[in-house]
Amino acid sequence: MMRFKQLRCSFGRKKDSEVLKLVAGPRVYICDACVAIATEIMNDPPSNDNAPVVRLSMWRKVSLRVRRSIRGGHTQRIGFPSAS
Numbered sequence: 001m002m003r004f005k006q007l008r009c010s011f012g013r014k015k016d017s018e019v020l021k022l023v024a025g026p027r028v029y030i031c032d033a034c035v036a037i038a039t040e041i042m043n044d045p046p047s048n049d050n051a052p053v054v055r056l057s058m059w060r061k062v063s064l065r066v067r068r069s070i071r072g073g074h075t076q077r078i079g080f081p082s083a084s
Contacts, residue, residue, distance in 0.1 A: 009034055011066045037069055038062055 007016040009031035016022045019031035030038075041062060 011063060012070050033069075034062075034066055037065055041065055 007022055007029055008014065009019065009022065010028040011030055011034040014031055014033070016029075019033060021032040022029050023031075023035070
């Protein structure tokens with residue numbers, strides 16, 4: 001018997017049954033909620049008031065924003081400097 005792999009958003013880790021749309025890319029998937037968050041980040045003008053000492057990559061910024069919105073709070077990974 002062949003088993004099918006459950007598709008998930010590569011960013012927010014939501015199952016395909018938990019989202020409205022799941023867009024496939026090369027070995028990655030992104031859900032409509034993560035696209036909305038990424039669009040918000042891209043459309044938000046940068047503020048130079050509190051420029052971070054350590055510049056985070058765009059990938060890290062997106063993944064941090066997704067984690068915060070999913071969990072409803074702020075997260076900080078052990079071993080990495082905080083963005084603030």
